[in-house]
Amino acid sequence: MICWKHAIIHKKKPNAFEFHHRGLCVSETAADVSSEDSTSSLFERERVLLSIDNQLISLGLRLTLLLPAFCxxxxxxxxxxxxxxxxWWESSIEPSVGQSFSSTLLLLGTVVGIGWLLALGIHRYRIALSYAAFAHEVEASVKRHQSIEALHGYDGMAHRIHKQLRMHSLSFxxxxxxxxxxxxxLIIGLHTSLGENLFLASWGMLLLAVGFHMNTRQNRFNMVHKSGLLDAFDAPVHPSTLEGVFDDMIRTHLxxxxxxxxxxxxxxxQGFVKRGIKHDFAREKVLMTLYRHYNGxxxxxxxxELEEVLKEDGADLILDDKSFSLELWLELIEHAQQQCPAFFRLIDRIEQDMEFGRPPALKDLVFEVDLENVVTKRANLFVFMHxxxxxxxxxxxxxxxxxxxxNQISMRYDLAPGKEMWWSSDSLPIAIEGNEDVLGKMTGLLRDGTMAWQTLLPERFGEATVSVRLEEVSGDLLxxxxxxxxxxxxxxxxxRRIVTLSTQVMGALVITLATVLEMLEIFNV
Structure with a gap:
C-alpha cells in the first residue's frame, strides 16, 4: 500500500526574517523610484527657470540690473x-487722476520695485534649485563610493556656491x-517727516541691495549644463611638470x-585601445585630436584619427557619450584655453614649426616658452623641452x-633621450593615416618631452619683465x-567692484542719515 503521507509535498513557509527582508527590498525599490522621480522633477524645474533666468532676468534683458536703475x-x-x-501735469493730468506728480512717481517706483523683487525671487529660487541639484549629486557620489568632497577644489567651490546663496538671500x-x-x-505721504525719513531709508536699502546683487554676478553656476560649475571652480593646485600634457591640463581645470x-x-x-598602442599615447592622441577639432x-x-588608436566602439564612446558629448569636450577646451592661453599658444607654435619643417631652437634640443601678454590675477609660465x-x-x-x-626660480631637469625621432625637418600634413603627420608627431613629442608649468604672482601693476634662461649644469647659457x-x-x-563698493557705501550712508534724522525728530532736537 502506498503511503500518501510521504507523497505529500511540503511547502516551506517563509519565516518572519524573510518577510522583513522582502519588505525592505520593496521599500528600498519604492524609495529609489521616488528619489529618481523627485530628482528628475528637480532638474526639470531648474531647466525651465534657468531658461527664463538667462533670457530675461540675470542675462539677456537683465531685469535684475534694469529694474533697480529705473526704480x-x-x-x-x-x-x-x-x-x-x-x-503740464497740474493743468492737464492731475484733475483727471487726482494725484500729485510726486505721489504718482512714488507709486510707479514702488511698482517697479515690486517687479524687481519678483525677478530677484525667481532668480533666488533658481539658485536654490541649482544648489539642491548640486547637493544631490554630491550625495550620489558618496553612495557610489566616489565622493567628490575629497577632490582638490571642492571646498573652495562649495564656499563660492554658499556665498552666492547668502548674497541672493540678503539682496532679496x-x-x-x-x-x-x-x-x-504711500499711505502716510511724503509730506510728513516720518514719510521723508522712511523714504530715504527705503531708497538707501535699494542702493544697498544693488551692491549685494553685484556680488552675485560672478561665479555663476547651474546643474542643467554639464559645464555649469566651471565658473564657480578655481583650481587650487596644478602639477609643476605635466606628465600627460593635455590630460593634466584638462583635468586641472575640471x-x-x-x-x-x-x-x-x-x-x-582604456578598454578600447588597440593592441600595441600604449594607453598614455592613446589618451594624448585623443585629446590632441579633439583640440584640433576645436580649431577646425x-x-x-x-x-x-581616433580610430588609429581606438577601436570603433572607443571612438563612438568619445564622440557620442551622453555624459561627455562632443559639445562638452569643445566647451572644456575653450575653458582651459581661457584660463591658460599661453599653454595653447605654445602648442600652436610648435605645431606650426612641425607643419612647415622649421628647425628647433637648438640643434639637439627643442625649447619653447610662453607667458600671457596681459596678466590679471596670476601669470602662467609654460616651458617645453625635448x-x-x-x-x-x-x-x-x-x-x-x-x-x-x-623673484627667482631654479629647477634642474634630467632630459632622457627621445625614444623616437618625433621632430622632422620636412613639412608635414596635419592629418593622414598613421603617425607621420602633425597630430601623430606632436602627440609623441609631448609624451616624451618635458612640459613645466610655473605660476608667478604679480607684485605691481603696469609693465613687467620675466627673464628665462636654460643653462648647462656648469652655468653656461644654452x-x-x-x-x-x-x-x-x-x-x-x-x-563690478567699483559699483559694488560705491552702492553699498552710499546705501549705508543714506540709511544712517535717515535713522539719525528720525531720531532727532523723535527727541525734538
Whole structure:
C-alpha cells in the first residue's frame, strides 16, 4: 500500500526574517523610484527657470540690473517734485487722476520695485534649485563610493556656491524691506517727516541691495549644463611638470563633479585601445585630436584619427557619450584655453614649426616658452623641452623677475633621450593615416618631452619683465628669452567692484542719515 503521507509535498513557509527582508527590498525599490522621480522633477524645474533666468532676468534683458536703475531714478524724481508739480501735469493730468506728480512717481517706483523683487525671487529660487541639484549629486557620489568632497577644489567651490546663496538671500530681503517701507510712505505721504525719513531709508536699502546683487554676478553656476560649475571652480593646485600634457591640463581645470566623470570615461576608453598602442599615447592622441577639432578639423578626419588608436566602439564612446558629448569636450577646451592661453599658444607654435619643417631652437634640443601678454590675477609660465640627442642630458631652468613672486626660480631637469625621432625637418600634413603627420608627431613629442608649468604672482601693476634662461649644469647659457607683459586689473571685475563698493557705501550712508534724522525728530532736537 502506498503511503500518501510521504507523497505529500511540503511547502516551506517563509519565516518572519524573510518577510522583513522582502519588505525592505520593496521599500528600498519604492524609495529609489521616488528619489529618481523627485530628482528628475528637480532638474526639470531648474531647466525651465534657468531658461527664463538667462533670457530675461540675470542675462539677456537683465531685469535684475534694469529694474533697480529705473526704480532708483523714478524715486529720485518723486523726491524732487514733492510739493511742486509741473505745469503740464497740474493743468492737464492731475484733475483727471487726482494725484500729485510726486505721489504718482512714488507709486510707479514702488511698482517697479515690486517687479524687481519678483525677478530677484525667481532668480533666488533658481539658485536654490541649482544648489539642491548640486547637493544631490554630491550625495550620489558618496553612495557610489566616489565622493567628490575629497577632490582638490571642492571646498573652495562649495564656499563660492554658499556665498552666492547668502548674497541672493540678503539682496532679496533688503529689497523686500525697501518695498514695505515704500508702501508705508504711500499711505502716510511724503509730506510728513516720518514719510521723508522712511523714504530715504527705503531708497538707501535699494542702493544697498544693488551692491549685494553685484556680488552675485560672478561665479555663476547651474546643474542643467554639464559645464555649469566651471565658473564657480578655481583650481587650487596644478602639477609643476605635466606628465600627460593635455590630460593634466584638462583635468586641472575640471570641477570635481566633471573630473570624476572624466576619470570614469578615461577608464572606459582604456578598454578600447588597440593592441600595441600604449594607453598614455592613446589618451594624448585623443585629446590632441579633439583640440584640433576645436580649431577646425572636420568630423570625418577626427573619427579617422581616433580610430588609429581606438577601436570603433572607443571612438563612438568619445564622440557620442551622453555624459561627455562632443559639445562638452569643445566647451572644456575653450575653458582651459581661457584660463591658460599661453599653454595653447605654445602648442600652436610648435605645431606650426612641425607643419612647415622649421628647425628647433637648438640643434639637439627643442625649447619653447610662453607667458600671457596681459596678466590679471596670476601669470602662467609654460616651458617645453625635448632632448633630440641619443644621450641623456641635464639642464638648469632659471626664471628671474623683479615684478613677480617668486623673484627667482631654479629647477634642474634630467632630459632622457627621445625614444623616437618625433621632430622632422620636412613639412608635414596635419592629418593622414598613421603617425607621420602633425597630430601623430606632436602627440609623441609631448609624451616624451618635458612640459613645466610655473605660476608667478604679480607684485605691481603696469609693465613687467620675466627673464628665462636654460643653462648647462656648469652655468653656461644654452638659450635665453626676455618676456614683457602688462599687469592690470580685468575691466569687468574692476567695474563690478567699483559699483559694488560705491552702492553699498552710499546705501549705508543714506540709511544712517535717515535713522539719525528720525531720531532727532523723535527727541525734538
Amino acid at each position: 532708483l531714478f523714478i524715486l529720485i524724481g518723486s523726491w524732487a517734485y514733492e510739493g511742486t508739480d509741473p505745469n 530681503t533688503t529689497v523686500l524691506l525697501s518695498c514695505i517701507g515704500l508702501g508705508v510712505v 570641477d570635481p563633479l566633471l573630473r570624476s566623470k572624466y576619470d570614469e570615461l578615461m577608464r572606459s576608453v 578639423l572636420d568630423s570625418k578626419t577626427v573619427r579617422l 632632448n633630440l640627442s641619443k644621450k641623456s642630458r641635464t639642464v638648469v631652468f632659471r626664471v628671474q623677475s623683479p615684478d613677480f613672486r617668486p 638659450i635665453g628669452r626676455q618676456i614683457n607683459v602688462n599687469v592690470r586689473n580685468e575691466f569687468r571685475r574692476r567695474l
